[in-house]
Amino acid sequence: MKTSQRILLTALTLFNRHGENGVTSVDIAMELDISPGNLYYHFKGKESMVSALMRMHEKQMQRVLVPNALDSLTAEEVMYYLYLLVDSLHVFRFFYRSPADIVEKYPLIEKPRKNILSSLHKQLSQLLTTLSHKKVLVASPSDLTLLADLLSLIITQSCQFDETNSHMDETSQRYHALSLMMVSLLPRLILSEAQQNSILEALHSHALANVTEHVPQDMFNTKE
Amino acid sequence: MKTSQRILLTALTLFNRHGENGVTSVDIAMELDISPGNLYYHFKGKESMVSALMRMHEKQMQRVLVPNALDSLTAEEVMYYLYLLVDSLHVFRFFYRSPADIVEKYPLIEKPRKNILSSLHKQLSQLLTTLSHKKVLVASPSDLTLLADLLSLIITQSCQFDETNSHMDETSQRYHALSLMMVSLLPRLILSEAQQNSILEALHSHALANVTEHVPQDMFNTKE
Structure with a gap:
């Protein structure tokens, strides 16, 4: 699976579990074990996710x-x-x-x-x-x-x-x-x-x- | 009506109209034409309201x-x-x-x-x-x-x-x-x-x- 797809799938899982408000971009990067910079390369902030x-x-x-x-x-x-x-x-x-x-x-x-x-x-x-x-x-x-x-x-x-x-x-x-x-x-x-x-x-x-x-x-x- | 009652009634009206998220203490004070300091004297922030x-x-x-x-x-x-x-x-x-x-x-x-x-x-x-x-x-x-x-x-x-x-x-x-x-x-x-x-x-x-x-x-x- 491509990184951008993995990011979206993880964001979806975390948003569903904790609510969109309760999850930051950094939480998503940490869950995926990638750097926030790498996440930012694919998605410029939560809005684009x-x-x-x-x-x-x-x-x-x-x-x-x-x-x-x-x-x-x-x-x-x-x-x-x-x-x-x-x-x-x-x-x-x-x-x-x-x-x-x-x-x-x-x-x-x-x-x-x-x-x-x-x-x-x-x-x-x-x-x-x-x-x-x-x-x-x-x-x-x-x-x-x-x-x-x-x-x-x-x-x-x-x-x-x-x-x-x-x-x-x-x-x-x-x-x-x-x-x-x-x-x-x-x-x-x-x-x-x-x-x-x-x-x-x-x-x-x-x-x-x-x-x-x-x-x-x-x-x-x-x-x- | 006492000031604290007027504050609550106004807060309720504004919260219902715009959502609690969309209203600040300052908005409530402005709507009542009182100072934020006066509002704070009655309620220490939105949580107490x-x-x-x-x-x-x-x-x-x-x-x-x-x-x-x-x-x-x-x-x-x-x-x-x-x-x-x-x-x-x-x-x-x-x-x-x-x-x-x-x-x-x-x-x-x-x-x-x-x-x-x-x-x-x-x-x-x-x-x-x-x-x-x-x-x-x-x-x-x-x-x-x-x-x-x-x-x-x-x-x-x-x-x-x-x-x-x-x-x-x-x-x-x-x-x-x-x-x-x-x-x-x-x-x-x-x-x-x-x-x-x-x-x-x-x-x-x-x-x-x-x-x-x-x-x-x-x-x-x-x-x-």
Whole structure:
């Protein structure tokens, strides 16, 4: 792996663990066992690392938020897809930890962040509308908008909420996010008893592992 | 009003408007048209103001989170009560803007903040359990826990989410929070058509004004 890729991966790990505020460039250099001068050669300060990570996050989300994949999803696959969204966002969760502060500190990330959130919302709206057209989901048009808002809120904020307020590990946080979404959706979904049981069973046993890939190596091939 | 009370009220207004990070002691003194020295006489820096505001917030929430009031609430009154909770928290919304960062910056507020959140969660659990016992709400025991988590998340995080992502005014943010809660609860509530319509109508027309009092004057009688 190239040094610039190793730097970004380490920065991401440390930012997620301690918050962006709690990590300095020197911490990142020390963790990598390189000199601050060498780090500076690749990235001129934290801002350029944060921007590079946001570009990676934007690319990653573009690959997950593909509209034409939604039509054929069954109710169970919808749950898998929602998990994939939580999981994808969770890889870059430091961006969602103190959302107002980080955008004020790095105005450059505001636009890509807005793009991600509006694509996410659009995708969720389309997903819910498709389910409603297929008569799998019972919801009025205004319910559909609110449900898309609610799912966006849960996907982007529940991990941060759990981290501040409880001591869940990362996997439990993701399943908690998924369970919060499903507790809102299930009473509106028209499912057979078998389907309902299989969904509840998967949620209960945390049995969605391996559905998703984490950040793949090729995403780190960003030139700096 | 005493100077120390005026200082706290002004600090609260500015923190809510710009975030705690975006406001200095000097900004607060200037807004009040007093000297920084006079401000310092009352509060030794922002930390003591933030702590005093957290104590006020804790007191305010204790008055709203009264368990014995829950038994007699009808489904409609439950909605009013949820609005009251959103409204109460919203008065001190800067604490929920960048939740992780503010607690790290002011470790003193961590304990009262935890107390507020655990009282809130306990109250919501009890509210939902009562409704379930009265057969007004359809939910399994694990649904009840998840719904209490979900309502806590919406009450504490939706305003911040709306502020960062859209341009709603404060009133719209509160109704949005309430609508997000109701879109999750309504399919589980056993209501007559008349009750359901009156709830939807109240949500739609933002007709819950004057249910709640904002921070009353006597809360500012904190001695510093």
